[in-house]
Amino acid sequence: MTKQKAVALLLSLMLLAPFGIAAPVCVKDDQGAELCLDHPAKRIATLSPGATELAFAAGAGDKVVAVVNYSDYPEAALKLPLVGNHTRIDLEALLALKPDLVITWRTGNPPAQMEMLRALGLPMFAIEPRTFEGVSKVIEQLSILAGTEKEGFAEAERFRKGIAVIAKQYRDAEPIPVFYQVWQTPLMTINDNHLIGKVIRLCGGVNVFGDMPRLVPRISAEVVLETDPHAIITGSVEGAEDNQLDRWKSYTGMTAVAKNNLFFVPASPISRPTPRLLEASRDICQRLDVARERE
Amino acid sequence: MSTLHTRDLIINVPGRADGFPLNLSVEPGQTWGVLGPNGAGKTTLLHTLAGLLPARTGRVVLNDAPLIELKRRDIARKLGLVFQERQDSFPATVMETALIGRHPWLSPWESEQADDQTRAQQALAALDVDHLSDRLLSTLSGGERQRVAIATLMTQNPDIWLLDEPTNHLDLHHQVKVMSLLRDQSDAGKAVFMCLHDLNLAARWCSHVLLLYPNGDACWGPADSMLKPSALEQLYNQKLVTVEADGAPVFVPVSAG
Amino acid sequence: MTRSLLVLGAISLAALILALAIGSVNIAPSELWAVIQGEGSALHRTLLLDLRLPRTLAAFATGGLLAVAGALMQVLLRNPLADPYVLGLSGGAAVGALLAMLTGMGAFVISGSAFAGAMLAMVLVFGLAHGTGSWTASRLLLTGVVVAAGWGAVITLMLAVTPSYKLPGMLYWLMGDVSYARTPWPALVVLIFAIAVILPLARNLNVLARGPMQAAALGVSVRPLEWTIYVLASLLTATAVTTAGSIGFVGLIVPHMLRLVLGNDQRIILPASALAGGTLLVLADTLARTVIAPEQLPVGVITALLGVPTFLYLLHRSR
Secondary structure (H helix, E strand, O other): OOHHHHHHHHHHHHOOOOOOOOOEEEEEOOOOOOEEEEEOOOEEEOOOHHHHHHHHHHHOHHHEEOOOOOOOOOOHHHOOOOOEEEEEEEEHHHHOOOOOEEEEEEOOOOHHHHHHHHHOOEEEEEEEOOHHHHHHHHHHHHHHOOOOOHHHHHHHHHHHHHHHHHHHHHHHOOOOOEEOOOOOOEEEEOOOOOHHHHHHHHOEEEEEEOOOOOOOOOHHHHHHHHHHEEEEEEEEOOOOOOOOHHHOOOOOHHHOOOOOOOEEHHHHHHOOOOOOOHHHHHHHHHHHHHHHOOO | OOOOEEEEEEEEOOOOOOOOEEEEEEEEOOOOEEEOOOOOHHHHHHHHHHHOOOOOOEEEEEEEHHHHHOOHHHHHHEEEEEEOHHHHHHOOHHHHHHHHHHHHHHOOOOOOOHHHHHHHHHHHOOOOOOOHOOOEEEHEEEEEEEHHHHHHHHHHHHEEEEEEOOOOOHHHHHHHHHHHHHHHHHHHEEEEEEOOOOOOHHHHOOEEEEOOOOOOEEEEEEHHHHOOHHHHHHHHHEEEEEEOOOOOOEEEOOOOO | HHHHHHHHHHHHHHHHHHHOOOOOOOOHHHHHHHHOOOOHHHHHHHHHHHHHHHHHHHHHHHHHHHHHHHHHHHOOOOOOOOOOOOOHHHHHHHHHHHHHHHHOHHHHHHHHHHHHHHHHHHHHOOOOOOOOOOOHHHHHHHHHHHHHHHHHHHHHHHHHHOOOOHHHHHHHHOOOOOOHOOOOHHHHHHHHHHHHHHHHHHHHHHHHOOOOOHHHOOOOOOOHHHHHHHHHHHHHHHHHHHOOOOOOOOHHHHHHHHHHHHHHOOHHHHHHHHHHHHHHHHHHHHHHHOOOOOOOOHHHHHOOOHHHHHHHHHHHHOO
């Protein structure tokens, strides 16, 4: 295409845009793979609870037509049709809803089923944000794909600013060793590559298992005792009793136990790569402040 | 009609030194009885003659061909065996069991024809078990199962009949019936070779006798020359008293003192 | 004899049609017919031709493979309780598949790895059982059971060290899942090939079932036949497990049920097993993907839930 023709095309597209004539949209995912749609998506399927939240955050909530189990935020998502579990999708139900964009979880969705969807020609966009900036980026990208740039970019910026404020606030905070318990049996935690690890660091905490090679290491109680964290945090599940930290109470020699720094924060905001990380971060930072007072 | 020879055959009884080499000739019209105490190797001999066990030395020859050079199927058309102990892990009816005797005669794609069925029927009738045709083998008594086994051999109809203690579990009436049937078969040209634990059956029904000693010694020949009390007493390590009944000797074990 | 096979064939066809019609989106027979003729809505075409047809055919082939393999194992080991996995084939396949998953390989490598694992298991048990000369069915069985336990230990190890996000995939594979099948053709081809090879040998199997000595006395070349069955059963099982993971109970239950109804003639039991096994798995898979839709159950769950009470009932009846 000659330069003149390209300019002419661009100009005409720009003129047409306000008339709502949909133009092609292209976005690169975090691994550099590019997805182009002929026009912004109108029917979006989100194959993880996090993706559902992010789609809504991008302003595309009313375009989501298919979700998987546990897509419980925002409340509007609860009414959306289910197509199975993120580990096992009901492909027929998904196809029947005729999505024109499928948001997948790179490591969480079953590769075999994803390959099948790809082979059927469905446009797929894989996400797996690992940083705060990554979360903002994904919200922006989803909003481009959905044609809701205004709301999406605004939300992304709000999140960025919120995180920056917290970062500034806690930049010089007293570092405090923290253990984050993901699961009780088997005993699992996270390293600093995980978003939860990044939240802890944001609040001036030092994740005692931050250097572990695995993203979600399985450790023993002995090792936890050895590292002697000053605060232990875990996620609290709605409707269930908060007893996941009871097992530590018998180890009165542990600093965290002695100072009664066993904290619960709501599980889903901290566990999902979504704008709710902002509230989750504030929660954790507050808890760490309490722990600092007790030092 | 076929003949089974052995050339310097020494059977392989694990742990036992070489026995006396056997040079037998089992010919059409003959009814052989193999006698000996437990552990003498009667079953081993029978299995070796059927080609199921390897000999220690020597050969078994079927007509003119050594057994080891023949295909199993060709052997099965000329030689059949009734075992002493049988495995019955899968349920089968009496008729199915008898029909299996036709296996060596059918090619892989053929299934049993009418005349195969007739043969099986006649064999079952000859052994007095045809009324049990549709019964499961496992529901029969020991004696009935024994007769079905013999009927299977009859359905197979080989030239050479090997039987391991064919009268086990049978009542007197059927013992006589079976022995007489075997004799009829050999009269018709078959060669019958069987292990017997009851020497009186050998005395009454066999034309030839093979004595197998526990240490591996053996002697064989026409029945009347083999069935000498002194040889038998030595064989069974048991004192015997001989009487005559109905034209044949009867040996009665008596206590020594 | 042919009558029972025809009846089974008709039932199989009915099951296949049912499976194609039912799902998260029900397709009426008239719409089915339209798609076959080349028309029908795009959604129905995709559902039927790209999703349901390959999956249903794969389920049929896998069920048939397992049932025939089970029947063969039962004759080989002269044990009515034998199933295709008793000699450790599924364990070897699982180790192969899980290893591929652990190292992040694609679907094709996972399948290939599973097949290779099963073949390795076959050779291993063959070699170990063959060891000191004369082997018997019970020696083979014992060797197989021990090797299977060994594989089990390796599988447990792999599950323990794998990163958490890979676990669901691995567990579903272990439970057996027909939705993994990318194409039904390898399984179907192997099934048809196996039936073609085994039918002429079927009467020999009848004789073999009476015991190896008896079989030899009736003209069966026992050793070659036993090794042929072993390799064939292994091939069938390996193909089945590679296609859909280790689905249990089909290989054990189907030959049994057929024997109760049709007797013990392998000439009927083997082809009947192929048809009945296929039908059973197609029906089980249909149930697995619809009973709590949109949640998807692995088909191995359904076959186990159906299989356990059925087996207990059969056991009770046979007394």
